[in-house]
Amino acid sequence: MAAHLSAQSPAPRPSATPTPTPTTAALLNAMDSAEVQQAIGLLKNNFINPGALNEVELNRATLEGLMARLGHGVMLLPAGGSKEAMPAANAPYSEVLDNHIGYLRLGELSADNLKAMDGALKAFAAKKVDALVIDLRATPAYTGMIIVLADIDTSGAGEAFAGILRYYDKAIIIGQPTAGRAVEYSDLPLSDGKILRVAVGEVILPEGKTLFPSGAIPDVAVEMSAADKRQAFEQSLKSGMAALVFEKERPHFNEAALLAGTNPEIDVTGSTLDRDARSPRNLRDPVVQRAIDLVTSLAIYQKR
Secondary structure (H helix, E strand, C coil), rough: HHHHHHHHHCCCCCCCCCCCCCHHHHHHHHCCCCHHHHHHHHHHHHHCHHHHHCCCHHHHHHHHHHCCCHHHHHECCCCCEEEEEECCCHHHEEECCCEEEEECCCCCCCCHHHHHHHHHHHHHHHHHCEEEECCCCCCCCCEEEEEEECCCCCCHHHHHHHHHHHHHEEEEEEECCCCCCEEEEEEEEEECCCEEEEEEEEEEEEECEECCCCCCCEECCCCCCCHHHHHHHHHHHHHHHHHHHHCCCCCCCCHHHHHHHHCCCHHHHHHHHHHHHCCCCCCCCCCHHHHHHHHHHHHHHCCC
């Protein structure tokens, strides 16, 4: 009897996978023009605060929505706010790391910076530099290995230059995706003095590749916060980039220390702890570190 009842019992149904709830953006994008107009009409006639849906507010909402959708393609600037000052940390800077790797930070692509970087490249040649790490920006006057460091602050001409270098197999990009603003803007004045900055042209790389709006995606992704980067740039102006890249070799216990009755390993550990206690942390630039590691690894491979 039990076996018979068991045979007649229905098999349990598999639990259905819940359908994900569509996002507001997905629902809006699925609406046609008639549905959008119907929704706006219903809002005007039924919303608790009709004043929030007058013609001015609707136009503002339209402009706000368009600007959100177009991303870097359009910006609204305050009156007289079309120019941005270049931070001191974005000034040109160069240094030779590990006795053979040139580090080059160009900053803004201005005539003065390009002239300064031209001098730095000549200095690198005199110092027998065989690899070049370009931080954010570069100049097309070098024939060795080139690594471009980039992130969200790499925009406009800088990311266009990085994209061209990579396309012709002249550079590897390390860091984070660029801003996606390799476009030409036109500033359109509004009646109250504000400026509507609109993208009217874009950089087109060979084979029709574009950088707007996604930017250049790095070949090697390395995360570094904007705050850490600013601090590293400021610190490099005081103590150089090498301090942000290389670890100092610690002394080891040896026969001389044994005879002297000292232990340099313990001494240096104690002094390091004291130093770290005085400073917030041991600042490093992981993006430059990865670039130096790559140059070193390739050099070892090529010597085999």
